Amino acid sequence: GAGVSQTPSNKVTEKGKYVELRCDPISGHTALYWYRQSLGQGPEFLIYFQGTGAADDSGLPNDRFFAVRPEGSVSTLKIQRTERGDSAVYLCASPTPETQYFGPGTRLLVL
Amino acid sequence: KQEVTQIPAALSVPEGENLVLNCSFTDSAIYNLQWFRQDPGKGLTSLLLIQSSQREQTSGRLNASLDKSSGRSTLYIAASQPGDSATYLCAPETSGSRLTFGEGTQLTVNP
Numbered sequence: 001g002a003g004v005s006q007t008p009s010n011k012v013t014e015k016g017k018y019v020e021l022r023c024d025p026i027s028g029h030t031a032l033y034w035y036r037q038s039l040g041q042g043p044e045f046l047i048y049f050q051g052t053g054a055a056d057d058s059g060l061p062n063d064r065f066f067a068v069r070p071e072g073s074v075s076t077l078k079i080q081r082t083e084r085g086d087s088a089v090y091l092c093a094s095p096t097p098e099t100q101y102f103g104p105g106t107r108l109l110v111l
Numbered sequence: 112k113q114e115v116t117q118i119p120a121a122l123s124v125p126e127g128e129n130l131v132l133n134c135s136f137t138d139s140a141i142y143n144l145q146w147f148r149q150d151p152g153k154g155l156t157s158l159l160l161i162q163s164s165q166r167e168q169t170s171g172r173l174n175a176s177l178d179k180s181s182g183r184s185t186l187y188i189a190a191s192q193p194g195d196s197a198t199y200l201c202a203p204e205t206s207g208s209r210l211t212f213g214e215g216t217q218l219t220v221n222p
Contacts, residue, residue: 042215
């Protein structure tokens with residue numbers, strides 16, 4: 001595609017539920033990043049994929065968070081047993097050597 | 112761990128003014144530094160990327176400088192316009208193509 005797309009754009013869930021957030025990167029890009037942005041803060045790194053494998057997952061806050069990219073294109077960020085503190089905008093980025101192209105984000109609200 | 116500070120946190124100026132946004136970072140072992148723009152409810156748009164070997168980059172009315180040894184970068188906006196109103200984020204890149212973001216400067220340009 002022409003840019004990075006993320007679905008859903010908004011997600012409201014209840015504490016304790018499971019959610020999946022999807023990222024469609026720019027076609028042909030081998031690397032993919034997930035970031036989390038809390039209100040009034042800059043984005044924070046979560047995980048970096050090179051192809052199908054997670055090259056760096058050191059930013060995932062705990063074992064409730066997991067991400068996959070089984071075919072090296074679309075990625076899914078999975079959050080188990082959601083907590084209110086997980087509420088944030090989750091951003092996906094598709095990099096080139098010159099820059100990183102960001103998607104519009106998924107705004108997650110945990111009630 | 113890289114830490115990024117942006118000053119000021121917020122800035123309101125009349126249209127036409129020249130302005131400077133400041134960014135400082137603690138780890139000077141960076142590959143490059145990017146400045147991004149974020150509009151409310153949107154993803155990030157890359158404005159300028161300065162390689163670690165460069166001192167500055169220019170794009171239109173924007174000029175970004177980098178002093179890697181002192182851990183500082185500035186974004187200069189000439190002849191500001193209302194359409195420049197947004198949050199500006201600074202992000203040095205360290206190993207693994209990982210970006211560390213500051214909290215941003217929220218700019219308002221008044222007509």
